[in-house]
Amino acid sequence: MSPDCSLSSSPDNLLGATVPQTAAINRPMDLVCGATLPSHSLVFETHGSLNKARSNAILICHALSGDHHVAGINTEGKVGWWDHYIGPGKAIDTTKFFVVCPNNIGSCFGSTGPTSNNPRTGKVYGDSFPSIQVRDWVESQKYLMDHLKIECWAAVIGGSLGGMQAMCWSLAYPDKLKHAVVIAAAMKLSAQNIAFNEIARRAIQSDIEFKEGHYLDYETSPTQGLALARMIGHLTYLSDDALHRKFGRLVHSGDLDTTEKELSEFEVASYLNYQGDKFSQRFDANSYILITKMLDHFDLSQNYNDNPAKVFVHAQCQFLVVSFSSDWRFSPLCSEQITDSLVSAGKAVSYIKIETDQGHDAFLLPNSRYQKAVSLYLSRVSNELEEISL
Amino acid sequence: MINDIGPIGAWIEPKSRLLDLGCGDGTLLRRLIDDYQVQGYGLEIDPNSINQCIQKGLNVIEQDLNKGLENFSDNSFDTVLMSQTLQALRHPHLVLDEMLRIGNRCIVTFPNFGHWQTRSFLAIRGRMPVTKQLAYQWYDTPNIHLFTYKDFEALCSERSIKILKRSFVGSQLLGLNSLCPSLFAKIAVYHLAK
Numbered sequence: 001m002s003p004d005c006s007l008s009s010s011p012d013n014l015l016g017a018t019v020p021q022t023a024a025i026n027r028p029m030d031l032v033c034g035a036t037l038p039s040h041s042l043v044f045e046t047h048g049s050l051n052k053a054r055s056n057a058i059l060i061c062h063a064l065s066g067d068h069h070v071a072g073i074n075t076e077g078k079v080g081w082w083d084h085y086i087g088p089g090k091a092i093d094t095t096k097f098f099v100v101c102p103n104n105i106g107s108c109f110g111s112t113g114p115t116s117n118n119p120r121t122g123k124v125y126g127d128s129f130p131s132i133q134v135r136d137w138v139e140s141q142k143y144l145m146d147h148l149k150i151e152c153w154a155a156v157i158g159g160s161l162g163g164m165q166a167m168c169w170s171l172a173y174p175d176k177l178k179h180a181v182v183i184a185a186a187m188k189l190s191a192q193n194i195a196f197n198e199i200a201r202r203a204i205q206s207d208i209e210f211k212e213g214h215y216l217d218y219e220t221s222p223t224q225g226l227a228l229a230r231m232i233g234h235l236t237y238l239s240d241d242a243l244h245r246k247f248g249r250l251v252h253s254g255d256l257d258t259t260e261k262e263l264s265e266f267e268v269a270s271y272l273n274y275q276g277d278k279f280s281q282r283f284d285a286n287s288y289i290l291i292t293k294m295l296d297h298f299d300l301s302q303n304y305n306d307n308p309a310k311v312f313v314h315a316q317c318q319f320l321v322v323s324f325s326s327d328w329r330f331s332p333l334c335s336e337q338i339t340d341s342l343v344s345a346g347k348a349v350s351y352i353k354i355e356t357d358q359g360h361d362a363f364l365l366p367n368s369r370y371q372k373a374v375s376l377y378l379s380r381v382s383n384e385l386e387e388i389s390l
Numbered sequence: 391m392i393n394d395i396g397p398i399g400a401w402i403e404p405k406s407r408l409l410d411l412g413c414g415d416g417t418l419l420r421r422l423i424d425d426y427q428v429q430g431y432g433l434e435i436d437p438n439s440i441n442q443c444i445q446k447g448l449n450v451i452e453q454d455l456n457k458g459l460e461n462f463s464d465n466s467f468d469t470v471l472m473s474q475t476l477q478a479l480r481h482p483h484l485v486l487d488e489m490l491r492i493g494n495r496c497i498v499t500f501p502n503f504g505h506w507q508t509r510s511f512l513a514i515r516g517r518m519p520v521t522k523q524l525a526y527q528w529y530d531t532p533n534i535h536l537f538t539y540k541d542f543e544a545l546c547s548e549r550s551i552k553i554l555k556r557s558f559v560g561s562q563l564l565g566l567n568s569l570c571p572s573l574f575a576k577i578a579v580y581h582l583a584k
Contacts, residue, residue, distance in 0.1 A: 309463075320444075339451060340461045343431060346407070350444055351451045352437075369437055376444045 014087045015072030015094065018080070020045050020110065023102075023147045029139060035130035038119050042144050043110030044068050044102035047086060048094035050150070055385055057150045058092060059141060059177075060101040061158030061165035064233075064291050065283055067109035070101035084366045091375040096382045097154060105140050106132045106290045114286035115216065127213025127286050134161070134298050138168045145176070152176050154381055159183035159363035160330060161291070164298050167338070170315040171300075179381050180315075181374065183322040184363040186334035187308060187341070188299040193329060196236055197292040200229035204285045213286055222285045227276030229288060234275050239326035239359035243268060301341075308337060309344035318348035320377045322370065324362040325355045350377070395421055397557040398471070398497055401581045402426050406468035409433070409492065411455055411485070412475030416443035423448070428469075456480045459488045471497045474577075478532040483545060489582075490551065496582040502575045504538030505560065509573070523576055539571060539578040546582070555581040 020043050029037045045068045050057060060070050060082065071086035071094075073079055086092045086099055103111040106129060114129040145153070156166040156177045163185025170180045189197075204210055207225030211218050247268040254264020304310040319342055323335035332353050342349040354370045356362045362370070395418065402408065404426045410419045413432025416439070423430050433453045434440050443450035453461075456479060470493030476482045477500055489496045501523040511519035518528040526533065539558070546553055558575035560567040566574040 336461065343451070344463070344466065346429060348449050349431075349451070350440075350449055351453075352440060353452045372441060373444060376441055380444065380447055 014089070015047055015080075015083070018045055018047070018069070018072035018074055020068055020074075022110065023144050025140070025143045025147070027143075029136075029143070031130050031136050032133040033131045037105070037112065037130070040105055040112035040140065041110075042102045042105070042112075042140060044100060044144060045070055045072075045080070046101075047071055047099040048097050050098040050148075051385075051389075053385075053389055054150055055152065055388070056096065056154050056382070057098045057100055057148070059145070059153050059156045059169075060086070060092075060099060061137070061141070061156065061162035062101065062104065062107075063158070063160040063162045064295065065230075065279070065288075066162070067107065068101050068103040068111075069109075071099070081364060084364075085371065085374065091371045092157070092378060093375075093382070097378070100144070100148065100150075102141060102144055104137045106137075106287060106294070108284035108287040113284065114290065115284050124216050125286075126216050127289075129286065129290060132290060132294055134164050134168045134294060135172060137165055137294075138172050141165070141169075142173060142176070152178060154385060155179035155181055155378065157181040157183070158185070160185060160360065161295055161298075164295075164300075167300055170312070170317050170319070174314055174316040177317045178384070179318050179320070179377075181320045181322070181377070182335070182338060184324055184327055184330045184335070184360055185338065186330045187301055187311070187338055189296055190334075194296045196232060196329075197296055200232055201289050201292060203228040203232065204289060207285075210285065213289075215285065221280075223277075223280035226280040226283060226285050226288060227273075230279040230283075231272045231276040234272060234279075236329050237360040239328065239357050241326060241357040242359055242361075245357065247271065308341040312342050312345040312347050315342075315345070315347055319350070320374070321349060321351040322363075322373070323351075323353045324358065324360070325353060326357050327360045327362065329360040395425075396559055397555070397579055397581075398422070398499075399425060401495070401497055401555065402428060402469055405429070407466070409462070409467040409470045411459075411470065411472040411489065412478070413439075413443065413448070413450065414473075415439045416446045416448045416450065418471075418473055419443070419448055420446050455485055459485070459492060462492045464491055465494055467493045469493050469495050469497060473497075473499045474501065476500045477535050477537065479535065482535050483549065486545070486551065487549065490584050494583070495554070497580065498542075498582060499577055499579045500537070500539075500542065501533075502539045502558070502560075502571070502578050503536040504540065504572050505576055506573045539575060542578065542580070546580075550584075552583045553580055554583055 023042045026039045069080045071080035071083045088095045103109040105111050106113045108115050114125045118125045156169045158166045163182040166180040166182050169177050204222050204225035207222030209220045210222040215221055250267035252265045252267045252270035301308050301311045321335050321339045323332035339351040352373050406428055408428040408430045410432040413419045413434050419430050419432045422428050431449045433451050435454050440450050470489040479485050507521050508519035557579040558567050558571040559577040560575045
């Protein structure tokens with residue numbers, strides 16, 4: 001559920017220019033919903049280099065609105081969404097690890113999704129793109145893993161919906177990853193979370209330009225609805241304290257002391273409007289609906305009689321679980337439930353709760369304790385690799 | 391901290407499940423994993439200590455013992471261990487009950503406030519003792535519940551907690567430690583059951 005991540009230029013960016021690659025998967029892929037994707041392509045970015053044993057690869061899983069551009073600067077001059085954490089000497093050290101980050105299917109940054117052409121009809125998928133689940137993203141990432149001839153991930157790492165993918169990996173392919181780093185995630189969404197997603201979808205669907213999902217045929221776009229959906233989402237990724245600290249009652253334009261004060265705009269309103277508008281220019285409405293539904297339907301314990309203690313029985317990897325104190329969208333309680341389930345199942349797990357006022361957004365932002373803990377954990381992962389190769 | 395694990399090792403079944411409450415930098419837990427291959431988890435609240443545990447490759451879980459242990463189910467561990475932490479808890483007796491609910495057996499270690507050095511510090515100087523074991527001033531000490539091993543045994547008897555074994559760490563001179571633990575034991579170590 002990553003918020004818009006075009007961070008301002010990062011002075012410590014050490015990766016430089018990055019160019020995405022594309023993997024064409026020309027085999028049909030059966031989706032959980034029963035539909036089949038005849039073929040699909042995945043756009044992905046890599047950083048660092050694969051060692052001889054091909055054992056140092058780390059898969060980074062993006063969240064709701066994320067993409068493959070995870071670190072470095074792309075051709076448009078944009079810094080990657082997790083550049084604070086990925087690079088030489090950073091928490092995910094690209095001098096030690098080969099970092100792979102794909103844009104997932106159903107999204108809209110180059111991988112097959114609602115804006116792609118359906119090879120069966122020759123027309124754009126639009127709202128006919130089949131419904132997808134987290135398990136499908138994992139399956140598609142497995143194709144990419146095979147494409148890159150990687151036998152086992154040193155770690156699968158993700159925040160929010162990305163953390164759900166990491167957990168799903170540990171159950172779908174238990175012997176294909178050594179570590180899972182699950183950040184600000186949950187085993188399933190709460191009613192409140194689903195409600196926020198429904199409001200966002202309703203905002204999009206109510207836009208007259210939505211045309212029941214066929215807006216591409218009409219060469220239009222429900223930007224107003226998408227902006228509104230994003231404004232709601234973005235607000236829930238922040239905490240009340242952080243909003244107060246950043247904006248308080250600052251006025252962006254106009255003057256509260258004059259008779260025309262109703263014409264003035266608060267800073268927080270200007271910020272949210274800006275975020276909404278920017279997002280509506282870069283994201284596809286059908287993708288947003290598809291992926292929020294995917295979040296709603298994610299339920300890790302569904303196949304285990306809703307018994308969280310049973311869920312991780314088949315997992316083989318080690319886990320690091322991270323939460324943020326002021327995250328009310330995926331609260332620390334959700335991460336603690338994951339941790340408790342892992343302990344019940346007797347799995348190796350460490351859990352940290354980072355004190356911050358930055359809310360759910362915190363998983364993307366610099367934080368010295370968070371950076372240090374991830375860095376120490378991954379040093380362990382890299383030391384294990386060295387021990388194996390000796 | 392006890393660097394020498396003393397009698398604790400003998401009370402731990404190899405390859406058993408162990409929960410270490412307030413595991414600190416993980417030195418003891420690491421030792422128990424290396425020597426007894428236990429499946430160990432440590433609970434800790436201090437970020438620096440947690441980092442050191444992560445570095446040592448331990449399973450460390452950030453959790454405040456004062457906020458309860460309800461997330462752990464009954465008899466889910468073979469042993470629940472608490473080393474030098476009981477005196478720093480808000481409700482030591484309630485945590486002790488919880489330990490015995492979660493573990494089949496419990497191991498507790500704590501500084502014996504009845505040691506002659508602490509007694510004489512208070513008796514002669516008239517000031518709250520500051521010793522190697524209790525190295526804080528009264529106003530900033532985390533050790534908010536100071537007690538002697540006799541106090542502890544009285545609590546065990548009140549709450550029908552079985553003392554399986556006990557051991558004392560302190561002066562080895564002339565065996566004073568075991569002859570008169572009330573005065574000479576620096577640290578008391580207990581093996582407990584329901």
